[in-house]
Amino acid sequence: MNERISKLCALTLDGKMYVETIKPNFDRYDYFLPTEQMNVKRLCEYILCQKPVITENSLFTGLFRFDGSVVGDAFNRSGHKNTAIALKNFYLKKIGNLSTMEWQHATGDYSRVLKKGIKGIIEDIDASALMHYKPEELEFLKGLKDVANTIIKWAEKCSDKVLEFSKSVSDPTKKNNLEKLASSLLLVPRNAPSSLYEAILTMYICFSANPDSVGTLDRYLSPFYFNDIKNGTITRDEAKEYLQEFFLMLQSYTHISSPHFTRGGQSHFCIGGYLEDGIDGFNEFSVLIVESLMELPTYIPQLTFRWTSKTPKDVLWFMMDCERKDPNKRIAFTNDDMRIACYTKICGIPFEKAVSYTTVGCNEPAFLGSMAGSNSKGNLLHSIETLFHKNYGKIINCKSFDEFYGIYESILFDDLEKIFEYDNKYNKIRARDINYISSLFACDCIENAKSITQGGCNTAIASPTLMGIINVIDSLIVVKKYVFDEKLMSMKSLIDALHSNWQGYGMYRTVILNTTDFFGNDDNLSNYITSLFYDSLYKFINGKKNIFGYQWLVGDLAGYNEHYKWYGEDTLATPDGRYMGDMMKFGVGQNEGRDRNGLTALLNSVIVAHKNLIACGSTVTNVSLDKKLVEDDEQFSKLVDTFETYFRNGGVHFQLTYISKEDLIAAKENPDKYKHIRVRVSGFSDYFVNLNESIQNDIIMRTDK
Amino acid sequence: MTGIIFDVQRGSYVNGPGIRTTVFFKGCNLKCTWCHNPESQDFEPQIMFYKSKCTSCGICRNFCESKESCIICGRCTRECLTGAKALCGKKYTADEIMEIIKKDIPYYKNSSGGVTFSGGECMLKIDFLTELLQKCKENNIHTAVDTAGYIPYSSFEQILPYTDLIIYDVKCMNSTVHKKYTSVQNTLILDNLKSLLLIDKEIWVRVPIISGINDSEEEINELKSFYEMYGYPQKTELLPYHSLGEHKYEAINKELTRFNTPSNDKMQKLMKLIK
Numbered sequence: 002m003n004e005r006i007s008k009l010c011a012l013t014l015d016g017k018m019y020v021e022t023i024k025p026n027f028d029r030y031d032y033f034l035p036t037e038q039m040n041v042k043r044l045c046e047y048i049l050c051q052k053p054v055i056t057e058n059s060l061f062t063g064l065f066r067f068d069g070s071v072v073g074d075a076f077n078r079s080g081h082k083n084t085a086i087a088l089k090n091f092y093l094k095k096i097g098n099l100s101t102m103e104w105q106h107a108t109g110d111y112s113r114v115l116k117k118g119i120k121g122i123i124e125d126i127d128a129s130a131l132m133h134y135k136p137e138e139l140e141f142l143k144g145l146k147d148v149a150n151t152i153i154k155w156a157e158k159c160s161d162k163v164l165e166f167s168k169s170v171s172d173p174t175k176k177n178n179l180e181k182l183a184s185s186l187l188l189v190p191r192n193a194p195s196s197l198y199e200a201i202l203t204m205y206i207c208f209s210a211n212p213d214s215v216g217t218l219d220r221y222l223s224p225f226y227f228n229d230i231k232n233g234t235i236t237r238d239e240a241k242e243y244l245q246e247f248f249l250m251l252q253s254y255t256h257i258s259s260p261h262f263t264r265g266g267q268s269h270f271c272i273g274g275y276l277e278d279g280i281d282g283f284n285e286f287s288v289l290i291v292e293s294l295m296e297l298p299t300y301i302p303q304l305t306f307r308w309t310s311k312t313p314k315d316v317l318w319f320m321m322d323c324e325r326k327d328p329n330k331r332i333a334f335t336n337d338d339m340r341i342a343c344y345t346k347i348c349g350i351p352f353e354k355a356v357s358y359t360t361v362g363c364n365e366p367a368f369l370g371s372m373a374g375s376n377s378k379g380n381l382l383h384s385i386e387t388l389f390h391k392n393y394g395k396i397i398n399c400k401s402f403d404e405f406y407g408i409y410e411s412i413l414f415d416d417l418e419k420i421f422e423y424d425n426k427y428n429k430i431r432a433r434d435i436n437y438i439s440s441l442f443a444c445d446c447i448e449n450a451k452s453i454t455q456g457g458c459n460t461a462i463a464s465p466t467l468m469g470i471i472n473v474i475d476s477l478i479v480v481k482k483y484v485f486d487e488k489l490m491s492m493k494s495l496i497d498a499l500h501s502n503w504q505g506y507g508m509y510r511t512v513i514l515n516t517t518d519f520f521g522n523d524d525n526l527s528n529y530i531t532s533l534f535y536d537s538l539y540k541f542i543n544g545k546k547n548i549f550g551y552q553w554l555v556g557d558l559a560g561y562n563e564h565y566k567w568y569g570e571d572t573l574a575t576p577d578g579r580y581m582g583d584m585m586k587f588g589v590g591q592n593e594g595r596d597r598n599g600l601t602a603l604l605n606s607v608i609v610a611h612k613n614l615i616a617c618g619s620t621v622t623n624v625s626l627d628k629k630l631v632e633d634d635e636q637f638s639k640l641v642d643t644f645e646t647y648f649r650n651g652g653v654h655f656q657l658t659y660i661s662k663e664d665l666i667a668a669k670e671n672p673d674k675y676k677h678i679r680v681r682v683s684g685f686s687d688y689f690v691n692l693n694e695s696i697q698n699d700i701i702m703r704t705d706k
Numbered sequence: 707m708t709g710i711i712f713d714v715q716r717g718s719y720v721n722g723p724g725i726r727t728t729v730f731f732k733g734c735n736l737k738c739t740w741c742h743n744p745e746s747q748d749f750e751p752q753i754m755f756y757k758s759k760c761t762s763c764g765i766c767r768n769f770c771e772s773k774e775s776c777i778i779c780g781r782c783t784r785e786c787l788t789g790a791k792a793l794c795g796k797k798y799t800a801d802e803i804m805e806i807i808k809k810d811i812p813y814y815k816n817s818s819g820g821v822t823f824s825g826g827e828c829m830l831k832i833d834f835l836t837e838l839l840q841k842c843k844e845n846n847i848h849t850a851v852d853t854a855g856y857i858p859y860s861s862f863e864q865i866l867p868y869t870d871l872i873i874y875d876v877k878c879m880n881s882t883v884h885k886k887y888t889s890v891q892n893t894l895i896l897d898n899l900k901s902l903l904l905i906d907k908e909i910w911v912r913v914p915i916i917s918g919i920n921d922s923e924e925e926i927n928e929l930k931s932f933y934e935m936y937g938y939p940q941k942t943e944l945l946p947y948h949s950l951g952e953h954k955y956e957a958i959n960k961e962l963t964r965f966n967t968p969s970n971d972k973m974q975k976l977m978k979l980i981k
């Protein structure tokens with residue numbers, strides 16, 4: 002990183018590049034206007050009242066934020082009155098221990114503004130107005146046009162401010178940079194950008210309208226980069242500088258006092274993946290993006306690498322190598338073959354559109370220019386609880402597992418019905434808000450003359466995330482193995498054991514915990530149950546659409562919030578050996594030491610879970626690995642081979658954690674939480690928590706390399 | 707055919723090229739004093755007892771139907787709440803092992819990996835091993851056999867057609883020291899290695915380096931002279947002794963002898979000699 006970027010980086014990490022908001026003195030006569038007219042008027046006034054952040058080292062500026070006094074962007078939803086009501090009542094507030102409302106991502110599509118500038122967007126708005134006749138649609142389009150013109154004016158205001166500031170700068174290079182910025186702000190985003198610099202400046206300003214994921218960055222910017230390089234108007238280093246300043250802006254959007262500042266969520270974007278013509282889009286510019294980001298010691302943004310079956314192994318190696326060296330853990334991996342298959346086959350989205358997905362936030366998939374079509378977290382373990390604690394009369398005399406499973410499935414479907422119904426209800430409240438600024442850069446909102454919050458975009462991913470899936474699968478394994486196959490206990494004694502919270506049945510519980518191959522072991526029984534369960538999800542969900550017409554999918558992402566704990570607290574004992582009140586398992590992956598057959602077995606089990614594609618919604622697979630695997634290139638290559646095989650065989654996603662010295666110390670003190678850590682040295686292998694203290698100490702010492 | 711297996715490690719990165727499944731046979735005819743898997747030495751299943759985890763709750767005794775002399779039924783290991791008791795070694799048929807092995811075929815193929823049969827001494831169950839090797843070859847799986855080589859050469863002749871790689875453990879070149887610490891002379895072991903080096907087969911030699919026992923430069927030079935005479939293997943790995951298996955000695959009630967780990971400097975020096 003060069004000196005200019007180093008200085009900006011220091012300011013950013015010091016919180017000094019944060020954009021403060023300024024509240025205008027709104028005219029009280031505004032209240033005489035119809036609500037939407039007032040909202041647009043105030044939004045425009047608000048934008049033009051803001052002050053850009055300019056430093057002597059700046060080559061970019063133009064970011065602004067909302068403070069809640071006007072209807073702001075769709076991601077932060079400040080000023081969205083109805084959304085605020087919904088969040089106040091249902092965000093993280095359980096309904097029947099079954100559903101809570103969640104935050105929703107909304108991401109812009111920059112392709113239109115990069116292609117035709119805001120001027121072109123205004124032409125599109127005018128063209129759309131000719132196709133619509135309903136007054137509310139025409140009013141919406143008028144609002145969009147006002148906002149579009151305001152953004153052009155905002156850029157002009159920024160230009161003036163930069164020019165003014167440049168007069169106080171004496172260093173000729175810095176002055177020159179500022180003058181370049183001032184003159185470019187008069188060109189873009191009004192017009193289509195003609196260089197990489199202008200393209201990044203366009204995105205920099207328009208990011209304020211939808212400050213979430215910046216989407217498929219290499220696709221947006223590659224044409225500009227390669228053109229500039231061909232014309233000799235840019236060097237690789239200059240391109241890197243522009244990208245780095247852009248990334249620093251994304252970091253500075255979050256206030257330094259927010260816990261999100263160092264978490265990096267809300268900020269994933271994508272590189273690689275299939276292009277519309279079916280070729281793999283990863284290119285030299287993608288490499289530059291990764292390099293530029295990895296040089297910065299920041300937390301935001303993070304990136305997801307979209308792997309395809311056409312990705313050469315050395316590219317995956319490069320990406321995993323960057324990931325292993327990144328102390329801030331900013332890279333995740335997803336499999337385009339699975340995702341695109343899901344979006345085309347299950348969601349019915351054409352291939353050319355399906356390839357335009359990105360990841361947002363903590364790795365949720367989203368289509369560019371769309372708002373997440375779903376906004377809830379459901380508790381699936383509730384179905385097992387209902388079966389064993391309320392409806393046990395129905396199963397007590399079951400003669401076969403199939404008969405039992407049929408009864409379970411109908412309860413599962415009842416719960417899913419409710420979870421999806423609540424999701425729709427949250428959406429309905431949200432749809433009472435009309436958004437302008439994000440809709441301007443969303444897909445189809447102009448053509449549909451409809452706000453992004455009301456389903457204005459044609460394509461979106463609607464994926465409630467489901468908690469407790471592994472507990473359900475493990476519970477079903479226990480029922481099949483011990484009640485029906487081995488007949489260790491009768492259904493009645495299992496029900497009694499759960500009703501008494503395992504009191505008096507400790508022996509059974511111990512045998513269950515000690516001798517069951519639970520999820521993650523890639524054995525016939527756990528794979529059978531996993532497959533059966535996901536097929537039920539498929540059966541219920543396939544073909545079902547939400548109120549906006551988006552096909553439902555599901556995911557297992559836990560995110561920042563501890564739903565697995567909160568839902569667990571109010572869930573009675575379950576057959577997987579869980580006591581009443583115990584937290585549920587976190588995501589679909591490592592099973593707290595219950596997966597005992599190694600990494601390939603775990604990955605194969607995850608593949609079984611995801612093979613019918615229905616879980617290609619917000620699905621994340623976290624894998625913790627021994628740090629030693631990444632310290633040695635020979636072993637690291639095998640790790641790359643392992644995850645490439647996992648993707649080739651149908652894995653959807655992975656992100657890695659390497660077990661560090663600190664983890665091992667924590668494991669020593671709190672062995673129950675860290676049962677899964679397995680240490681391997683040469684041919685020797687054992688679980689860390691099995692070793693006696695002196696050896697644990699020995700390994701902790703060895704880990705400090 | 708069946709065999710007693712004490713562990714099947716899937717997704718292993720260390721016992722040969724690529725990603726591998728390593729199948730550990732129970733039973734060995736060497737008794738290396740430094741062995742880090744002492745539970746691999748006996749041929750029959752064993753109960754391992756981790757004293758530090760036992761809360762003396764007595765539950766295991768309540769379930770035991772043969773309190774006077776253990777019949778290794780394994781019942782107590784299932785009932786123990788704390789994991790203080792574990793059963794080591796289980797009888798498998800070749801098909802059962804193959805079922806596990808086959809699950810990771812895509813990983814072998816993508817990494818030029820395969821299966822490694824290890825132990826204990828897997829070559830002591832030569833017919834069971836041969837059956838497994840043949841079945842692997844029927845499935846086009848790369849095979850490696852990890853052996854200490856204290857077996858008649860005819861056993862090698864039996865497996866060679868189905869074995870792609872021999873991982874050959876040489877404990878020590880000095881015969882007297884070898885006898886003292888492993889319970890057998892190394893003559894047969896070196897004779898077999900000699901024969902193997904003379905044929906066209908991939909061999910990796912592995913030497914555990916134990917401070918004060920076989921970590922002298924003479925030892926390594928002697929191995930080098932041996933290579934000079936009979937040919938070099940494709941690879942030689944010197945593995946520093948580690949004490950990670952110590953807790954297992956207590957668990958199977960076996961007397962433990964402590965050794966010292968050679969320093970990194972020492973290892974590098976020795977490594978240079980053999981390269």
Ligand code: SF4
Nearest residue numbers: 760761763764766786
């Ligand atoms: S059951 Fe386990 S903890 Fe209890 S006495 Fe036996 S070995 Fe010890």
Ligand code: SF4
Nearest residue numbers: 770776777779780782
């Ligand atoms: S293995 Fe069986 S016989 Fe031996 S101590 Fe345990 S329960 Fe008793």
